[in-house]
Amino acid sequence: MDRVDLPPPQADVPVAHRADAYAAAPLLNCLLREVAEPLPEPGERPVYRLPGGRLLRVLGQRRPAEPEVYTAGGWRRVGHAELVKLVAEELTRHTGVSNHELPAEMTDSRDAVAALLTARDRVAAPEDPYLRSEQCLVTGHPYHPAPKARGGGPVAAWLPYAPEAHARFPLVLLGLREDTVVEEGDTSALDALGEAPPGYRLLPAHPWQLDLVDRVEACAEAFAEAFADGRLIRLGTTGFETWPTAAIRTVYAPEHDLFLKFSLDVRITNDIRRLWRHDLLKLRRTDEAVVKAFAASPGPRPAAWLSDRGYRTADFAFEELAVLVRDGLHDRVRPGTTPLLAAALVEGFEGNPLDGTADPADWWQAYLGAVVPPALAAFGDHGVVLEAHLQNTLVAVDADGMPVQALFRDAEGVKLPADVPRAAGWERLVYCLVVNHLCEVAAVLAERHPGFDPWPAARRELARHDLPEAAALLTSPTLPGKTNLLLRWTGADGADARYLPLPNPLVGA
Known part of the structure; x- marks a missing residue:
């Protein structure tokens, strides 16, 4: 859970308000990354110009909150329902394509979050830290417009099987x-x-x-x-x-x-x-x-x-x-260690080792040493592209919470040399491992430890590997960011991937 931008799970914060905040954050991330233009001097509330010319500002950056639009000479707060309407209007204008299905999914995702929060308030989390990590993702994918949509079915049909409700x-x-x-x-x-x-x-x-x-x-x-x-x-x-x-x-x-x-x-x-x-x-x-x-x-x-x-x-x-x-x-899993879902380290859960990390530099170096080498070796030596994103990676930590081993899963998402050209495979690996994974963990560390820069260590780790693509990555001005909002809006195949260039924090780190 983002302790800065998202409301805490307190009884005095209405579920509806908490659900709006959880659902708005990933939707705003998509909108701002894929179609908005950031304006200079962001300040505490960065301002963006949308395709139709409207100005939108938010609080925070990793998990944007409290969206406001500029109208009649002042800023006006936008609730989740109005945000969905605004996104639909802007995407129709930006793409020339209308879509009635995705706005319904955005609303369904928000309503699912409300149901999940209500359920979580009534049931205890698992005692096992691994299971707690698997079942903590109330926000879910931070760059998807409807990460918690459950197909529009009634809550009673899916809630008994929802990990986020500790089912x-x-x-x-x-x-x-x-x-x-x-x-x-x-x-x-x-x-x-x-x-x-x-x-x-x-x-x-x-x-x-x-x-x-x-x-x-x-x-x-x-x-x-x-x-x-x-x-x-x-x-x-x-x-x-x-x-x-x-x-x-x-x-x-x-x-x-x-x-x-x-x-x-x-x-x-x-x-x-x-x-x-x-x-x-x-x-x-x-x-x-x-x-x-x-x-x-x-x-x-x-x-x-x-x-x-x-x-x-x-x-x-x-x-x-x-x-x-x-x-x-x-x-x-190595003896004496505890596996944890990597995505949970970003979202937050009781027992998160980041809660007790006094020295982010040592922890981050250990994390990089566990996660990066196997993914690069699989690609460089065998042409195997792991889908090494946050939800397909487990990280085993020792008694002090230090990362000592990475575990990867899900053959369905793996690509082999016969599946994709090498360049496309590398692009996919960079998106999954660096953009979806390392960027998120790095952002949490930087947020929790003001002044800490995680990217020099990441650069050193990537530079250790004798892989031409890794060397080129260190000088590339951009990284590939998957456009989940535009993919869903334009009705692309679910397995499709289209990327837009994002600034590469490794350059100059």
Whole structure:
């Protein structure tokens, strides 16, 4: 949580006001980065000119708050509903394209935040610091216009499965007739989650996903037929609870030390979060390439890859019922350390090691040494582009809160040399690792420790690596910033990426 720009979780601050502030910050970040023109002499409240000529000013920079527009010779505060209307008008003018879907998502995201805040006020956070870190992201993606949208469905449909509400729940267990099973890789961990009758294989399912597909007439009919003819049978639920992680559709089962990733037919940020057939079919090739790259990783503090071991699904509902099996933590995390979600370090949670960091320079150097080398080595030595953004990176810290190891996850977001040209792969890595990740952590450190400049150390770390692209990055005037607002407004494919140039803080650091 941004302790400067966002309201604290206090009972005397109405939920509606807190929700407005949380929802406005990432929307303003997008608007100001992608289409606004900053005016000179920003001062305490930076002023920006919007495409239509209107002036907008905000409080703060990392998490902008309290937006005001200049009208009739004075500044007037803009609430969240009016901000959504303003953004829609400016984007229509800027792009020449209208969009009625995204403003609804912006409102849905704000309303979801209100529901999450209300729920969080009534339930205790997990005792385990790792689980707390996975479930703390009320703001979420700081540069997305609707990071908490949940598909516009009623709160009661999704809140029981929301990590931000500290949810935990059993999985539905289905029996899948053996002649309809489709699987690849090592899925043996699924068979330990329950017991299937002879002739069937165990197939866990996310209860929210089952609710979602049941509301689609064609899917509901297909599933009804499968239950009627015995291809599917219901076996109850797991005898243990799972915890949804920040990814929402990925859950962690601590008793089994296992991650499971499901399809979820709802738009979250840019994508419908379904396990798509084309991604599943290339999963083993991708995961094996990353495993090989990490096995050869040099250095005294080797990073870990949480392998996507395999998947299991039904031939008659390949994407809808797919479940992906991912490595747990116990055999991957260094003994005596605690893994934490990198995004949580930025958002803030109880137990955040940054709360007790007296010397930001040492902490930052350790963080860079853990996170940067494995990502650069995977690219430089193997052409593997990790999706090393904040939500796909875990950082293990020792008893003093010092970073000692990085763990990366999600083969679905990885790119191999056969997927993209090298230049495009490097651009993607720079966006994920530097812009989305290091820039955010650096900004928090600079905010908490006035006068501390994190970029000379980042420059030294990048310069240590014998990689031509890294050397060029140190002199490039710009970094690639993904345009999530414009991508969503223009209806681009969810997996698309278009970048605009951002000032490079590494230059001259």
